[in-house]
Amino acid sequence: MNGNTPVSSKRSVFFVSDGTGITAETLGRSLLTQFEGILFQKTRLPFVDNPEKARMAVERINLAAQGDSMRPLVFSTLINREVRDIVARSNGLVIEFFDTFTGTLEAELGVGASRVTGRSHGIGSYDAYTARIGALNFALNNDDGATTRNYAMADVIITGVSRCGKTPTSLYLALQYGIHAANYPITEEDLGTSRLPTALQPYRDKLFGLTIDPERLQQIRSERRPDSRYATLTQCRMEVAAVEEIYAREHVRFLNTTTMSVEEIAASIILQAGLKRRL
């Protein structure tokens, strides 16, 4: 121990929850995006719902504290007071989300919090589960123009050239919001006429177009089918220009997905198309 002891340069972070840990992790990660240049070693500790598991969590936190020679950050969403008090006595900096805000909300709403665990990402009701799986099946069955006969039942029909983000967006809308999203690829054959493909014409009001910078499209397509004509910059430029011409001519709302995450594309479509979540 003469100054040569290697000191970890990573800050340990724990997300501790009595449920899935999704809330603790979402909130913690959001805060950490504001701190650049620091390496974080993240660990999720879900289903910490009794004192024994709380003590095991504390052991892991304290071990990290010792190894790092720095206090770990602990983001926690624990409802049960006994469990919470055990974790609070760990050697981490404990940021307790529910505890921080529950008092304010109790005062405002004039009732006490129920303090039932595992609610945030639990099953809710069987009806909600059914709605969600129904939406997911809808997205899967109506992916990539597989069939167009269910479009009357769609909340939105996402369209665009191959590999601009249609499928991930449709599945995300289904899983997170229960929205019925179909998607239809505009292919080279559709692009000659500068008109909407016939299958889409009756559903203009449900259409939402995606576009993407040709350079980025080329990158994505090259990962999938390297050295194909499909992945050339010339082809990507031609398709993107043609699809944007259709959007303009046919007054289809659209957005450019080049720098957007699936979450951002989904949130933008919901906002711009005025969709309602079904979950």
Next chain:
Amino acid sequence: MNGNTPVSSKRSVFFVSDGTGITAETLGRSLLTQFEGILFQKTRLPFVDNPEKARMAVERINLAAQGDSMRPLVFSTLINREVRDIVARSNGLVIEFFDTFTGTLEAELGVGASRVTGRSHGIGSYDAYTARIGALNFALNNDDGATTRNYAMADVIITGVSRCGKTPTSLYLALQYGIHAANYPITEEDLGTSRLPTALQPYRDKLFGLTIDPERLQQIRSERRPDSRYATLTQCRMEVAAVEEIYAREHVRFLNTTTMSVEEIAASIILQAGLKRRL
């Protein structure tokens, strides 16, 4: 106004964000699950990233305050100080997430927050985007036993009888965590022998089984194919008993999904199988 004015019994709730609103909504919804018996009218106001949009958000909040004769709850994750200050002066009870915790973290980490907006659910890097889409394609291409030739590349192979939650779980693992999840349905033909299907035998260490109460399975199957043999309680009981026998005999880890959300199934599999998120 002689006491007969109808007063809205719903409390308005706004999730205000300069990005997708996912963090604000996750926080707010999690907290609200602790208050039962109160009806909440929830509205997401995403992409509030300049003073003009902030003033429009305040207008909507104040309108609700007037209509409800109650203060709306406002869960906000605004980074920009000017935007935040405008929203803070609305007639709602504003719960500001970043503002509450940023100071504590700055002090602990010894650096200032970068205060860059839209980070939490942005695209991150193109590499992360590619990993995510790769995982999603893997789940789609290896859904429902479509092919077994990619199983060597799977992080996990989810198995179980038809309609126990395999497909939604696989897609969720891909979209949220970049995990490569295949899934393989155990069908009636596989159930005669009490052994693992041949295709799965080389991949025991990657297997994760799902099971479900026969009564719930019958409900789910009846929504899909009413009055079929597939949806009878007898059939569901037989399949579930047989698949659980296989799990026991072949030492396959498994969990019962009857009362679990997709998030809980995914979190449990990650924990029990020791999977690493790739995003």
